[in-house]
Amino acid sequence: MRLPGRELQEALGDKLPGDDARQALADRYIESVAGRPGGGPWRVLDLGCGIGTSVDYFRARDPAVQWTGLDVQDSREVGQRTRTDARFETFNGIAIPFPDASFDLVYCKQVLEHVRHPGPLLRETRRVLRHGGAFAGSTSQLEPYHSRSMWNYTPLGFAELLSDAELELVELRPGIDALSLIARRLVGPRKRFDRWWGGTSPLNRAIDLYGRARRLDARQLNATKLLFCGHFAFLARRPER
Numbered sequence: 369m370r371l372p373g374r375e376l377q378e379a380l381g382d383k384l385p386g387d388d389a390r391q392a393l394a395d396r397y398i399e400s401v402a403g404r405p406g407g408g409p410w411r412v413l414d415l416g417c418g419i420g421t422s423v424d425y426f427r428a429r430d431p432a433v434q435w436t437g438l439d440v441q442d443s444r445e446v447g448q449r450t451r452t453d454a455r456f457e458t459f460n461g462i463a464i465p466f467p468d469a470s471f472d473l474v475y476c477k478q479v480l481e482h483v484r485h486p487g488p489l490l491r492e493t494r495r496v497l498r499h500g501g502a503f504a505g506s507t508s509q510l511e512p513y514h515s516r517s518m519w520n521y522t523p524l525g526f527a528e529l530l531s532d533a534e535l536e537l538v539e540l541r542p543g544i545d546a547l548s549l550i551a552r553r554l555v556g557p558r559k560r561f562d563r564w565w566g567g568t569s570p571l572n573r574a575i576d577l578y579g580r581a582r583r584l585d586a587r588q589l590n591a592t593k594l595l596f597c598g599h600f601a602f603l604a605r606r607p608e609r
Contacts, residue, residue, distance in 0.1 A: 371582070373591030379524045380591070385539050389579070389589035391572050392541035392601040393565065394477040395425060397504035401603070402429050404472045405500070409434045413471045413496065415464075415489075415505075416479030418445030423454045426475075436471075438464065444515065462488045469498040476505035478599065481517045490533035497606040503535055506601040509594075510546035512553040523594050526602065535604045542590060543599030545571035550598075571596055 371377075377384060404410050410433045414422050417437030426433045439446050441458040449456070459465050462485055474493050483489055493503055508520050521529070527537050548569040552561045568576070572593055579589040594600060 371584070371588060371592070373588060373593075373595055376523060376594055377587060377591035380527065380540065380594075383527065383537050383539055384587040384590045384594075385541060386586045389542070389576075389586045389593060391568050391593070392506075392543055394475070394504065394506035394601050396541075396601065397473075397475070397502070397603055398422075398425050398429055401473055401502040401504060410473070411471045412436070413438060413464075413466070413474045415474050415476040415493065416443075416482070417456065418443065419449045420451050420454055420456065422475060422477065423451075436466075461485065462492065464489075464492040464496050466496050468495055469501075470496045471501060472498055473502045473504065476503070476507075478506055478508065480505075481508040481511070481519050481521070482515065484518060486519065486529060487532060490529060490535065494533050494535050494606050499606055500608045501606050503530075503604040503606070504602065506543055506599050508599055509597055511549045511598045514553065523600060526600075530602075530604050534607070536607055538603040538605060540590075540594065541601045542572065542593035542597040543601055545569045545575075545593070545596055546598040547571050547596070548598065 402410060410430050412426055412433055412435045414435065414437045417439050420437050423435045426435050435454055437454060437456045438459055440461045457465060461483065474497055480486055497503060507526065509522060510520060523540050530537050544564055548564050548571065575593050
């Protein structure tokens with residue numbers, strides 16, 4: 369019997385991680401891509417920063433980080449922001465108001481599904497990254513409409529968008545499963561859902577059991593989970609010179 373994730377595995381190849389198949393959040397990349405070659409302050413742009421929560425996670429990783437938050441002026445989250453202990457800027461949703469190669473990392477957590485023109489914005493992301501700099505975050509695949517969302521991306525479609533922007537995809541990892549997001553949207557936020565974000569959501573747990581029964585390796589299991597995920601996490605880079 370052909371495995372359900374085989375077609376996606378063939379399409380993504382080594383962009384599917386082989387180390388583990390745990391449910392992933394964008395936060396994992398705050399740890400894995402920290403730092404700047406040659407020393408100096410770590411320069412981070414949170415693209416679509418909202419109320420600015422991520423600055424606390426980055427400062428916990430590197431107290432000297434130069435963190436900048438960027439969002440559109442009419443964002444609901446920007447209107448709710450109260451903190452004044454970090455640098456915040458606004459933009460028109462396309463043209464990032466910083467010089468070329470200004471950042472070591474552009475972090476973008478659950479934002480791109482709300483962006484009206486993702487292609488031009490990704491090209492701008494490449495421009496403001498240093499050569500070899502990282503673009504990391506997460507976005508939606510099978511998530512119900514919310515907060516003026518515009519798109520849901522398939523893993524392959526997202527990989528093609530990155531390629532068009534001349535960003536090199538490093539990996540994709542499955543996040544919370546789609547059925548959990550659908551249930552949450554149907555009944556509204558409940559505490560029972562909270563544990564599924566950073567842990568293992570019900571369908572992902574079932575896929576883990578399926579994987580053990582079928583003796584799937586990590587890449588095969590990641591491909592299967594990506595088929596049914598509501599969110600997926602990504603890591604890409606601007607190519608070296």
